Each structure stands twice: as C-alpha cells, then as structure tokens.
Amino acid sequence: MTAGFDHAFTDLFADRSGSLYRYISALSGDPALAEDIVQESFVRLYRRGRMPDDPAAWLVSVAHNLWRDDRRRDVRRTRLLSLRRDELPAIGESPATDAATLASERMQTVHQALARLPDRDRRLLLLRHSGFAYREIAQALDLAPGSVGTMLVRASESFRAAFYELFGASA
Amino acid sequence: MSSSAHLPDGELRAIVDGELPAPRARELRQHTADCAACAARLREIEQDAIGTGQLLDLLGQPASPVQLERVLRQARRARTWRAALIAASVTLAVVSVAGATAGRPLVRALAGRIRALFHPATPVTPPTTAPNDSMGIAFVPGIETVIAFDSGQGAGLLRISLADTAELVIRSDAAVSYRVHAGGVVVHNPQSAASYDLIIPRALPHVRVLVGGRLVLEKIGPRIVTGTVADTEPSVILPVR
Numbered sequence: 001m002t003a004g005f006d007h008a009f010t011d012l013f014a015d016r017s018g019s020l021y022r023y024i025s026a027l028s029g030d031p032a033l034a035e036d037i038v039q040e041s042f043v044r045l046y047r048r049g050r051m052p053d054d055p056a057a058w059l060v061s062v063a064h065n066l067w068r069d070d071r072r073r074d075v076r077r078t079r080l081l082s083l084r085r086d087e088l089p090a091i092g093e094s095p096a097t098d099a100a101t102l103a104s105e106r107m108q109t110v111h112q113a114l115a116r117l118p119d120r121d122r123r124l125l126l127l128r129h130s131g132f133a134y135r136e137i138a139q140a141l142d143l144a145p146g147s148v149g150t151m152l153v154r155a156s157e158s159f160r161a162a163f164y165e166l167f168g169a170s171a
Numbered sequence: 172m173s174s175s176a177h178l179p180d181g182e183l184r185a186i187v188d189g190e191l192p193a194p195r196a197r198e199l200r201q202h203t204a205d206c207a208a209c210a211a212r213l214r215e216i217e218q219d220a221i222g223t224g225q226l227l228d229l230l231g232q233p234a235s236p237v238q239l240e241r242v243l244r245q246a247r248r249a250r251t252w253r254a255a256l257i258a259a260s261v262t263l264a265v266v267s268v269a270g271a272t273a274g275r276p277l278v279r280a281l282a283g284r285i286r287a288l289f290h291p292a293t294p295v296t297p298p299t300t301a302p303n304d305s306m307g308i309a310f311v312p313g314i315e316t317v318i319a320f321d322s323g324q325g326a327g328l329l330r331i332s333l334a335d336t337a338e339l340v341i342r343s344d345a346a347v348s349y350r351v352h353a354g355g356v357v358v359h360n361p362q363s364a365a366s367y368d369l370i371i372p373r374a375l376p377h378v379r380v381l382v383g384g385r386l387v388l389e390k391i392g393p394r395i396v397t398g399t400v401a402d403t404e405p406s407v408i409l410p411v412r
Binding site: 025110134147151156163 | 179180181182183184185188190216219220222223224226227229230231232233234235236237239241242243245246247317319350352354357379381383384386
C-alpha cells in the first residue's frame with residue numbers, strides 16, 4: 001500500500017463518507033444499516049489497494065450492492081420494520097405538538113412519494129441530493145452522462161407531483 | 172446556437188446544478204437572456220430543483236458516524252490476517268523441510284517471522300489529516316472547489332464575500348483545523364462555536380460550501396445560491412449549522 005494511496009483514501013473518505021452515508025440512510029431508512037454499509041464499502045476500497053477510475057461511483061455501486069444483498073438476506077427484518085411503521089400512532093393521536101406532527105407527516109409523505117418512483121429515479125434524486133456529481137451518478141447508475149440532467153428534471157417533477165398529491169390527500 | 176432553438180431541459184437543469192463547463196454555461200446563459208421561453212423554463216426547473224431539495228431535506232441530513240480510524244483498523248486487520256494465513260502456509264512448508272536439514276536456529280527465526288505477521292511491529296499509520304490549528308488559511312483553489320465544514324455548530328456565523336483575488340481565504344475567530352486537498356478544504360470544527368470569514372475569488376466558476384455534509388451555499392459563476400435565495404450580492408451571512 002503506497003503513501004499516495006493512503007493519502008487519496010483519506011481525502012476521499014473526508015469528501016465522500018458523509019454523502020454516501022446520507023444517500024444509503026435515505027434509501028434504506030435505516031441509519032444503523034447505512035453506517036455498516038458505508039464502513040464496509042470503504043474497507044473494501046482500502047483492501048483493493050488502488051483507486052478505481054471514479055472512486056465515488058465505485059463506492060456508490062458497492063454500497064448499493066451491499067444494501068441489496070442485505071435486503072435479500074434479511075427479509076425478516078424488513079417485515080419487522082414494516083410492522084413498526086404500521087404501529088406508529090396515527091396523526092391526531094400523537095401527543096407531539098402540531099408543528100412536530102406536521103413535520104412528521106410531511107416526512108412520511110416524502111418517503112411515500114419516493115416509494116412511488118421507479119427505483120432508478122429514486123436513486124437519481126437521492127444521489128444528487130446527497131451531493132454526487134452528474135458524472136458520478138451516470139457511472140453509478142449506468143446512464144449516459146448527458147441524460148442525467150433530463151432524467152433529474154423528470155424525476156423531480158414526478159416526485160413533487162406525487163408528494164403534493166399524497167400530502168393534499170392526507171391534509 | 173440558433174436563437175430559435177430552445178434549450179433542452181437537461182441542459183437547463185445542468186445550469187441550475189452547476190454541472191456545465193464554464194464556457195458552455197456562459198453560452199446558455201446568454202441564450203436564456205435573449206429567449207423568454209427558455210428563461211421561463213429555466214426558472215421553472217430551478218424552482219422545481221429547490222422545492223425537491225427542500226422536501227428531501229425533511230428526511231434529515233445526518234452526519235455520518237463512520238470514522239476513518241475504524242475503517243482503517245478493520246481494513247488493515249483483515250489484510251494482516253489474510254497475508255498472515257498465506258505466509259504461514261508457505262512458511263510452514265519451508266519450516267518442515269528446513270527443520271529437518273538446518274536444525275532449530277532457522278526454525279526459530281522463521282517462527283519469529285510468522286509471529287511478526289500476526290503482530291506487526293510497525294504501528295498503524297495515523298490518518299494524514301494534517302491538522303493545523305490556525306486562525307485562518309489561504310490557498311489557490313481549483314476550478315471546482317468544495318469547502319466542507321465537518322459539522323454544524325450551535326452558534327457561529329459564516330460571512331461569505333467575493334473578491335478579485337486568486338486565493339481563497341478562510342479566517343475564524345477561534346482555532347480550528349484546516350486540511351487543504353486537491354478538491355478544496357475541510358474545516359474540522361466539531362464542538363466549535365467559531366465564526367468565519369470566507370473570501371472566494373470572484374473568478375472561481377464553481378464553489379460549494381457544505382456544513383456537516385449539507386450543501387448550504389453554491390457559487391455558480393457570478394451567482395450565489397443559498398437554498399432558497401439566488402442573487403449576485405457581494406456578500407452573504409449564514410449560520411454554521
């Protein structure tokens with residue numbers, strides 16, 4: 001392992017671990033799982049011993065594969081999480097303040113609106129929101145770099161339309 | 172570009188996101204200045220991007236709890252064990268032969284090498300974060316620059332201004348650590364309540380300011396975007412949170 005690699009790795013970690021964590025956390029809805037996945041992704045990169053052509057895209061691909069493997073492997077936990085979501089107190093029954101209730105309701109609606117999108121659009125929006133560049137997004141999602149902007153416009157419009165439809169329906 | 176051809180949505184969105192090379196962005200900006208339809212569509216796409224960002228912000232912008240030291244420890248431990256297992260297998264075979272021919276001294280030496288693999292004498296290299304407690308830092312940035320504050324603060328302001336200089340300058344009223352790298356600078360500020368003056372070279376085409384991983388300000392060409400406001404004012408003040 002060269003000092004150059006160590007230095008590049010440290011820089012990459014400083015620049016990208018936060019955005020990768022936020023991306024996986026938003027995608028999975030499970031911060032503890034996101035922490036494990038981000039840690040494992042960087043461990044794998046370090047063991048690789050050399051930087052890929054596009055390190056950020058490489059990390060996103062590895063992290064996404066780890067998340068997908070985890071979902072496949074642990075169906076039981078997914079069910080438990082669903083159950084917990086169902087057991088959340090209904091709006092109006094919560095002892096929380098109106099503002100907190102509204103914020104919670106809006107956050108749940110964001111999750112629901114994201115869930116309505118095709119997987120690729122959901123990942124596209126979350127990657128961009130987490131701070132990834134078009135080039136990195138294109139490589140991670142196997143898209144033509146020139147199509148990222150167009151797809152972001154469509155995904156963004158679909159997401160907001162879904163949000164306001166759902167939020168309007170629940171208000 | 173023909174003035175009658177309207178710009179595609181993808182390029183308009185790329186302008187909003189600061190994802191176009193500066194010459195192309197200038198060319199498209201010129202077009203939107205002359206074409207009311209494209210200007211209107213650009214505003215629409217910009218509003219949509221901002222609105223989407225605000226909704227996604229509701230999911231929270233948690234700081235990553237993953238620590239570099241932990242990653243390095245785990246990666247190096249795994250590598251040491253793997254190397255040790257391979258080396259031990261090979262060495263065991265050699266020892267078997269050597270033990271029969273050269274006697275105990277050589278066997279002891281080889282056993283020592285095996286032990287060294289499991290307990291390396293070289294200490295683990297600390298991360299090269301090069302902390303440099305200082306009241307400020309100045310450097311010549313690249314064309315794509317990220318200024319990343321490690322975390323949000325309970326108190327403290329970030330005063331941002333543009334200047335006709337070559338150097339990017341950050342000054343703080345308390346000692347924090349800075350680490351300059353190829354893509355910008357990381358300000359290590361956990362538990363700090365410092366305020367900062369950030370002077371950005373006006374000519375710099377694209378600068379992003381992140382606090383705890385969250386984008387709080389973006390300079391795209393002459394424009395400064397702060398989430399909800401886009402303007403060309405010479406200075407902006409934001410809380411560091």
